Amino acid sequence: MNNKRYFSVNMFWQTFKQLRAIGIVATVLMVFFNIVTVWFGAIGAEAMIKMYADNPNYRFTPEVVSVTMMHEPLFLMLWVFTPLLALNAWKFLNKRNTSDFYHSLPYTRVCLFVSKTVAAIAWMLFTLVVVYVGTAITYVLCKKYYVVDHVTLFRMFLAVFIAGLLVFAAISMACAVTGNGFNNLVVSLIILFVPRFMITLTTSAISMMTYIVSETKALSFINDTQNMVTSLVFNTFMYFGSSTQDIILSVEANIYTLVLAIVYMVLALVLFVRRKSETAGKASDGKGIDFVSKFIVAGLISSVGTMSAVVDTYGYSDISDLEKMSYIYAVVACFFAAAIAVVLYEFFASRHSFKFKRCLVPIGCGWAFALLMIVVLNVSADNILSYKPERADMDYVIISDMDENDYYYDNMEYFNSISKKTKIKDEKILDIVSEALKYNIEMVEKDRYDEFYRYSHENYYDADTGMSGKELSYVGYQVYIKDGAVGRYRTIYFTSEQEKAIVNNMQNIKEYKDAFYDLPAYDKASVEWYGYSDFGEENSRVLYETFLEELKGVSFEDYYGLIKGDSGYAESVSLGINFSRGGYTYSAELELSKKVFPKTVNKYYQINNKEALKDTKAMDGLKAALRKVIDGKFNPEDKGKEEYLDACVLYTDDSIITVDEYVAGERDNVRTVLYPELLKAVESGKEQDFLANDKMLVRVSYSNADDMHNWYFVNYFVTIDKNLDIDWKELFEDYGYGVIIEYD
C-alpha cells in the first residue's frame, strides 16, 4: 500500500527515521527502568537469601508483582515519550517553510497524516514490545524472586499502548487546528482533560446536591475509570475511588479509551486534511477553533461559580439570606476570572495580533453556558432523587463496601472483592435495597442525611439526644442497581439489621460462596505462614496443600467467621496469600483456628516442632531456662538482659494464659507443676498429636542472644494434661486474655 494517496511507506520510513532519537531514548530509558529495576530487586533478594543462609528460621518469600510496580516506569511512555513523538511528528505544521514544504510534496494530506501517524505509533509499539519482551524474559529468569501474572503484564503494556494512542490522537487533533507550540500544548490539554474534568465537576456537584450518588458514579454510563488517561491523572491529585489497576485492567476502560482514541484520530485526520498550510505560526486554524478554545476556558471557569452556587442553594425554598448570599460572590468572581483567563489566552496565543474584541463573544457564550448548568444540575438532581425502585424494577444489585481503602494499596483484599463481583437477585436483598434507598432519599429531603455519617461511627455520642452511634449504627455501601441497559449507582446507608440480613442472604448465592473457596494453588501464589518461625519452602507447600484440602470440608459459616475475624485469641495460625488473577493482584489474610482447621493447625505445630528441634542451640537454651525456672534460679532480676522465656497456654479456643518466667516466680504451682510438665514434653522430643481433646496446648518461647549480640529464638508447642493441679480459672483471671466461651 505504498501509494501517495493514503499511505506511503517512504514517508512512513522518513518520519520513522526523523523520530528515531526520541524512540531510541524512550526504549533505552524504559528498558533501563523496567528491566534493570527487576534485576536490582532480584539481586537484592538474592543478597538477602545469602545473608540469612545460616538462619533456619528465614524463608524467602517471592514478591507478587503488582500493577503499581509494573506501571510506574511505563508511564514515562504515556506522559513523556508519546507527547514528544506526537509534537515532533507534527511540529512541521508550526513553521511556514516546513508546512509549505511538506504540503508541496506529492502526497495527499491523508497520506501525510496516516504515514506520519503510523510512524510515530510504530515507535510507541516498538518501544513497548522491546520493553515487554525484555521485562517478561527478565521475570522468567528471576522467577525465584517474583510471582508474576504474565497475562497481567501483557495487559498492562496493552493498556499503556491504548492510553498512549489516546494521548497521541488528542495531541494530533490539537496540532491540526493550531499553529504554534503554545497552542499545541494548551489545546492538547483542553482536548484531553476538559471534557472529563467538566463531567467530573458536574457529577461532583450532583453528588454534593443529592448525597445518594458518589461523585464517580453519578452518571452510571460515564464513570471515572473509563478514560484511562484522565482518570490516571485525576487519581494522582484526588482520590476518585479507583485504583491504578482498576483503571488499567478494566476491559471497559481499555475499550472505551481505544474507541475514544480512534474517534480522536479520525477527527484529527479530518482536521488535518482541512487545515490550511498558512495556519503555521498562527494561533489557530480559523476563527472557529479560536472561538471554541476560548469558549471552553470561559465556560469551564464560569461554571465553577454557578455550580458551587447551585450546590449551596439546592433544596432551599428561600435562598435570599443563605450564608449572606455568598454564592452570588462566587458566581461573580468566577465570571470575572473567566474573562481574565480568556483575555490572557488571547494575549499569549496571538501576541502581536492581540484583539480584545475577539474575546467578547467567547466570554459571553461561556457565561451563558455556566448559567445553563444551573438548569442542568437542578434537573439532574431532581431526577436522581425521584428514583425509588421497587423490587420488581431491579434486575439485580451489586453491593460493594463503601470503605474502599483497599484501593490505596497495591493489592485488593480478596474476600472483600468477592461481593463487588456478585450479582444479587435475592428478593429479600432487593427489598432491603429498595426500602433503604427510599429511606435515604427521605433523609436527604428532610435535610437529615448527616445522621448517617454520625451514626455510622460507634464512638459517636450525641449529648443532646443521648443517642450514640452504637445504638443507631448505619453502614454505607455502594450499590449498583441494574434496571435497564446501563443501571445506576447509589450510595446507600443500611441499618445494622439490614446489613446482617443482607450478609445472611448473600450466603444463599452459590457463586458468592464458591468464590471464597477458590484460592490459588501454591505455585500460583506467594504464601506466607506468619507466626513464630518460618520453616522452608517444602514445609510451606505441604502445609498450604493441607489447608486447601481441609478447606473443601469446612462449612461456609465457620469459614466466613474466620474471615470476618472470629478466630478469637486462640493460638491460631496466620496465613497470608498474595496472588494475581485476571489482572488483579489480591491479598488474602486468614487466621486459622484449631477449631475450624484442626488438621492444618496440627500440621503447623508438628512442622514447627520438627524444625525447632534442628536448632539445638536454641532448644538447649530453652530446656536450660525451663530447668532454671523449676529450680527457682531463673530470677528475672538476675538473668541476662537478652534472655526471655514464655509459656502461652491455650485456655480455650478463644482465650490464652501467659505464664512466663515472672508468673512462675509469683505462682508456685506454675513453677512446680506446670513447668516440669513443659520440660518433660520438651525433652521427650516426640511428635505429638495436638488434636487430642483431653490435652491443653502450650506454646513455649525462648529467646536469647550470643556474645556477639546475635539473637536466636525458638517456639515449641507441647500438650499437657488438662487435669494438672492448677486452678486454671484463677490463673486466667490474673494472667489471661480473651473470652471464655466454654471450658469443662
Added chain:
Amino acid sequence: MIKAENVSKHFEDFVALDSVTCNIQDGCIYGMVGSNGAGKSTFLRVLAGVYKADQGQAYIDGEPSYENPKAKNKMVFVADELFFLPGASMNSMASFYRSIYDRFDDERFKYLTGVFGLNPRKNIANFSKGMKRQVAIILALSTRAKYMFFDETFDGLDPVMRNLVKKLICNDVAELNSTVIVTSHSLSELEDICDHLALLHKGGMVLDSDVLDLKTAQFKVQVAFMEPFSQELFEGMKITRYRQEGSVANMIISGDREECISKFKALNPAVLDVLPLTLEEVFTYEMEALGYNFENVLEGMHNEQ
C-alpha cells in the same frame, strides 16, 4: 501546461490573489515580478498545491494541483524560505527526495553537487545562506520534475552562481522541455532568462506577455532633422510616447521595426538611432498604456531590493 482559472486567495481581510487567470505553456521559463504582497509567492503555492484557492482552480496538465499526488509528482517547489531536515546533509536530503520523487536522478545530483563544489556529506545547517539556496536548487533540478517553481530563488546568490543556475535551468528546459516559473523582486534578474513575463500587483495579474513580443513590439527611436518639425511628420506610425527638444525627438514606437526604419530613412533625418527597450522600459510603457502607474510599482520593488 499550467493553467490558472480565476484563482483568488484571501488571508483574513487581505486579498493575496484576485481572480488571476493565466496559461503557461510547456517548455517555457515564466517570470513573475511584483512587490511584496503582490501575490507572487501565494500564486506559486496555489500552483504547487500548498494552498487551496478560495475561488478558482490551478491545473497541471489538465488536473487540479491541490491534493493531487499525480499532478504534484510532476512538479517541484523551491520556496523563498528553505527547509531541510534537522541535521541533514545533502546526501540525506537526496535520500529524502529520492524516496518522494519518482524521477529523482542520482547521477544528476552528483553532477550538480560537483558543479557547485559543495560537500554532500557536510551538515547543511553549517552552509551559508547562498550555499543553502544552491542545495535547494540542486535537489530540485535532480528531481527531473516537469514543472519547477522557484520562489525568489536567485535572490541571495552571487552573480556567478546566479548565472550558473540560470544556465542549468535553461539546459533543463531545452533538454526536457521543462516548464519553470521564477519569481523575483527584480525585473533585471529575470530579463535574460525568461521567455515569458508576468507582473502581479495587489493580487492581480496586470501584465502577462511573451518577452520577445514585449521587446520587439516596441522600440525607441531618436531622430533629428536639420529643418524644424513636429510629431505630425511621423503620421501613420504607432507612437506611444513622444518627446521633442529642439531638433531632436525621442519616441517609443510599436509595430514592425524594419518598416518603421524605412519610413524614417525616407524622411532623410540628420540623425537616426533605433534602440531596443529594456524590460523595465517596456513594462513602464505597457503599464501606462493599461492605465497603471508603473513607476510606483517599480519604486516599491526597488525599495525591497
